[in-house]
Amino acid sequence: MNPLVLLFLLILSLINASLESVLWSYLDQESWANACQGKRQSPVDLPDICYQKQDLKVKLDSKLRLSLFFYDERLRGKLTNNGHTVVFIPRQQNIGIEFASSSVKNPTNYTFTQFHFHWNPDDTKGSEHSVDGVRKALELHLVHFNSKYKSFEEASKKQDGLLVIGVLFQECFKDKEPYKGITDSLSRISKVGTTTDVTGFTLRSLLPTNFDTFYSYEGSLTTPPCNETVTWILLAEYQRISYKELSEFQGLSVLDPDVGLRRQTQPLNGRTIYASNDDYCGIKKTRKRGLQDFNAA
Ligand SMILES: [Zn+2]
Numbered sequence: 048m049n050p051l052v053l054l055f056l057l058i059l060s061l062i063n064a065s066l067e068s069v070l071w072s073y074l075d076q077e078s079w080a081n082a083c084q085g086k087r088q089s090p091v092d093l094p095d096i097c098y099q100k101q102d103l104k105v106k107l108d109s110k111l112r113l114s115l116f117f118y119d120e121r122l123r124g125k126l127t128n129n130g131h132t133v134v135f136i137p138r139q140q141n142i143g144i145e146f147a148s149s150s151v152k153n154p155t156n157y158t159f160t161q162f163h164f165h166w167n168p169d170d171t172k173g174s175e176h177s178v179d180g181v182r183k184a185l186e187l188h189l190v191h192f193n194s195k196y197k198s199f200e201e202a203s204k205k206q207d208g209l210l211v212i213g214v215l216f217q218e219c220f221k222d223k224e225p226y227k228g229i230t231d232s233l234s235r236i237s238k239v240g241t242t243t244d245v246t247g248f249t250l251r252s253l254l255p256t257n258f259d260t261f262y263s264y265e266g267s268l269t270t271p272p273c274n275e276t277v278t279w280i281l282l283a284e285y286q287r288i289s290y291k292e293l294s295e296f297q298g299l300s301v302l303d304p305d306v307g308l309r310r311q312t313q314p315l316n317g318r319t320i321y322a323s324n325d326d327y328c329g330i331k332k333t334r335k336r337g338l339q340d341f342n343a344a
Pocket of ligand 1: 163164165188269
């Protein structure tokens, strides 16, 4: 083939790839292409492990474990309004986790690469994942890639490439650090395409107290190209954010201001949702114990 034609085709495919990741809308989710029409898509509806029903679709996996590395390190980085979300990219590259479960032979290390948020003008529809059909006000995603790969881009195409920790939020009346620090910065990135430097908080401080009790399932990126390469971790305990802080997110200029920045829940298609334990439910004192240990079965 003529080298010039080859070059033209190469440029065209690169443009296509980058266009796919930029030119999409939450308005027409049904038309998202390729992997977005697959069988292991995210987000999904999670059964509430603390209010079990007879036909509960969660299995206990007592080998599920999450260890955090350098989550207590003070972050430095950039917060950007890209029109689809507000994303924080750290300067540090040493932060990560170790993840163990029954389905992986050895514990796997993942490198933290960015966090971002999903929200909606309506407080009751902000999160992507729902619990027993109920959405929460906001959802935080901490994105990690398998440390055996060189970059997020490379890992995102591999079966064992990505791990995302999801945190659901309930509203409260009192401002809560470090979210106050983040939302105070939002006024500097109110327009799409703007960026600001932020510092002074740790990843650990973004999480609720309990990160031992969580759900895990195999899913996908929740935005195009929807790669089905994500191990999802959803913490059982909710984080809190004040109504005022939430309104700072809702006041940002975004590309789809009226529909909310989150995808509809997707069918499980036979996938299993696992839980690390149900200890957190003991704190709530509202539950009946009885998750069956997946490893003992
Ligand atoms: Zn996300």
